[in-house]
Amino acid sequence: MKLYETPSTPNCLRVSLFLAEKGMDIPREIIDVRAGDNLKEDFCKKSVNGLVPTLELDNGDYLCESIAICRYFEEIHPHPALFGQSHLERAQIEMWQRIIELQGIVLIAQAIRNLKQVYKDRENCIEDWGYEALLRFRKILPKIEAQLAAHQYIAGSSFSVADISTFIMLKMASKMEIEIDQQWPSIHRWQKEISQRPAFAALS
Ligand SMILES: N[C@@H](CCC(=O)N[C@@H](CS)C(=O)NCC(=O)O)C(=O)O
CATH class of the missing domain: 3.40.30.10 (Glutaredoxin)
Incomplete structure (x- = not known):
């Protein structure tokens, strides 16, 4: 492999x-x-x-x-399970994974690609689409804030692949000067917790 x-x-x-x-x-x-x-x-x-x-x-x-x-x-390598264990947990993780992917990662990637023009050697960069993607991306933040105010992790009470996806999404957002500060207290709390996990702490 x-x-x-x-x-x-x-x-x-x-x-x-x-x-x-x-x-x-x-x-x-x-x-x-x-x-x-x-x-x-x-x-x-x-x-x-x-x-x-x-x-x-x-x-x-x-x-x-x-x-x-x-x-x-x-x-x-099923353990630890990162795609959920019960029927409901697996469906909830899938749901959040798709929300983060389609309403978050795809949009912030489009904003970066069209505004920072990182791949201008291989695609047409359209500034208006970059700004629109950025505007649409921002709408996911209140949804995540509300979810993390009610739950420890993105898909509920267990750490999952959806948390990893959210982490990389917010890392991409920081490239567009979108920082998670006290305006988003629950996301901020979650970020602090996540960054202490050994896999994440090893990044810094
Ligand atoms: N949806 C794909 C996206 C993969 C993707 O966009 N990869 C980027 C790096 S993060 C890439 O290969 N970019 C090179 C290019 O666009 O030419 C996935 O989740 O793997």
Whole structure:
């Protein structure tokens, strides 16, 4: 098994945090996305979407999409469970995971890509779309604040993959000068707690 990654990027960080929370490590190979290594024919044969992270399996199959990769690790290494244990818990984690992904990560990624123009060598950057994505992204913060005011973690009482996704989403938001301060007391409380977990503390 081998993980193709650009360690500094959010979706690779998501998989690394997931592995660290599981107490797993696997061989890795660096793909420099800024230099366009992911656009090369050889890598695109491995990765359906031509993006990192991509996981190579021992049978020669490949998986891309960070959440699919995390799901695979959960299946082969079920403990500690990060996708939930009971029927309801699994559904709640899936629900929050999708909210964070679709109403958070996708929008903040679009804001960064179109306003900071990090991949202008390979896509048209549209400033108006960047500002609109940023505006739409901000709407997720009150939802997370309310959820974390009522629950210890994003999907309820257990730490899950949805917390890892929320962490990387807020890390991306900080690149657009959106900082979590006392305006968001519950998110702030959660961030402090999360950052003390060994997998997260190792980042700083
Ligand atoms: N939905 C995908 C997104 C993957 C993605 O956007 N990866 C970025 C790094 S975080 C990338 O490979 N960017 C290079 C490019 O866009 O050319 C996932 O969760 O894995």
